[in-house]
Amino acid sequence: MPVTTRQLLRLIHAIEERFDLTNREKEELLSILDNPSEADESFESGYFDWLFPRTTAKVSSSDGAQKWDLQIGPHAQIEAVLDNIHLDDLIYLFRRFLDKVQAQDLELVETKYVITGSNARQQLISIVVFVRDDLTARIATTYLGRPLKSERGGRFHI
Amino acid sequence: MLQEKNLAGRIQSLALKSEETVELPPLQLTSAQVTAEFEEDLVDRSELMATLERGSVLDPVRESRHETIFSVDGPTKNFWIKVLHSRGDVSRIERVHIIGVTRRGSETKHIELD
Numbered sequence: 557m558p559v560t561t562r563q564l565l566r567l568i569h570a571i572e573e574r575f576d577l578t579n580r581e582k583e584e585l586l587s588i589l590d591n592p593s594e595a596d597e598s599f600e601s602g603y604f605d606w607l608f609p610r611t612t613a614k615v616s617s618s619d620g621a622q623k624w625d626l627q628i629g630p631h632a633q634i635e636a637v638l639d640n641i642h643l644d645d646l647i648y649l650f651r652r653f654l655d656k657v658q659a660q661d662l663e664l665v666e667t668k669y670v671i672t673g674s675n676a677r678q679q680l681i682s683i684v685v686f687v688r689d690d691l692t693a694r695i696a697t698t699y700l701g702r703p704l705k706s707e708r709g710g711r712f713h714i
Numbered sequence: 715m716l717q718e719k720n721l722a723g724r725i726q727s728l729a730l731k732s733e734e735t736v737e738l739p740p741l742q743l744t745s746a747q748v749t750a751e752f753e754e755d756l757v758d759r760s761e762l763m764a765t766l767e768r769g770s771v772l773d774p775v776r777e778s779r780h781e782t783i784f785s786v787d788g789p790t791k792n793f794w795i796k797v798l799h800s801r802g803d804v805s806r807i808e809r810v811h812i813i814g815v816t817r818r819g820s821e822t823k824h825i826e827l828d
Contacts, residue, residue: 557779588725600729600782601798602811610752629751631813635779652827667820670777673827680828684777686814694752696794696814699779703824 558596563638564589570637571607599638605630608637613647615693617654625692626650632683632695639700645675646695649683672702727808729782730797735773736784738797741766741807750812758815761788762795766810772797777822783813792818 571577571585588603589595598604608630615626628636628646636646653671657664666689672682680701686694730736743766748759765788772784775794786793794813800806 594725597725597728600731600780600796601725601727602729602796603725627752629813631751649827653825656825656827665820665823667816668777668814668822670822670824671827672825686816694814696751697778697780697783703777704779 559592559599559638561592564592564595566640567604567634567637574607599634602631604634608633611643613643615647615650615654617651617658619655619658621658622654623691624650624654626685627692627694629694629696632698635698639698641675641679641681641698641700645677645679645681646683646698648675649673649681650685650693653685668696670703726801727798728801730772730784730799730804731781732772732784733774733781735771738766738770738772738807739805740769741810743767743807743810747807747809748812749809751814752812755812755815758788758791758793759812761791762786762793762810762812764788765793787818790818792816792820 568586568589571582588598610627610629611633613626614623616623626647628643636642649671652673656662664687666687669685669687670682671685672680674680681698682701682703683698684696686696743763745759748763750756765786770786772786774781775783775785782796783794784797786795793815796811796813797807798809798811800808
């Protein structure tokens, strides 16, 4: 899905706000975003990943029974910036997930969870989280809305 | 003009994109060519390298909005990966980036909060 002008503007704003970058670095990064197809290529290839190093948040269920490290990698952080999803939204969604686990006495297993729910601003967000036995959960991808239900197509060889 | 030159120099590797299953030929990658979103996942790097070395089938990940994340099964693990190839030659794989790792065969669970 190509990036929209609005998404590009969000990333431009995020880069312009960075105090750890020199003006020259900012100019270089922003010049890539001048060209939408170049911008698409740069997102997909992970060119901007170094700007968003992994971050970890301690997240607990409301009753404190569940305590997890929620890790968010560069890929998911860039997706979040593009879609105006805040770090707090991801934490909020994961906390609600932990509350549901507690309330319904669900057993968490080491696998992928696609969690869909609204943030405090009533935006519907989905996150795909790799849940691990060591009480870490890693967000692999995030986006607005629900997961698309697409059928698998054909096959091609390289 | 200078800017265009710079761009061409900067983004040399492109991500493989497909809505369809992709069959990769056997790939010989060095350790340095396999990176990870979360460095802890590099403990499974050798299994991924061995899997890709035999030739592999990549399924586009339907839970992602992008066509650049693929799922591939190793003997014991399932990997979500991005495959980066050189500009102008999709058969020249330059790097494989691990997005996530789970046990092979583990089911994806969908949770609705609202």
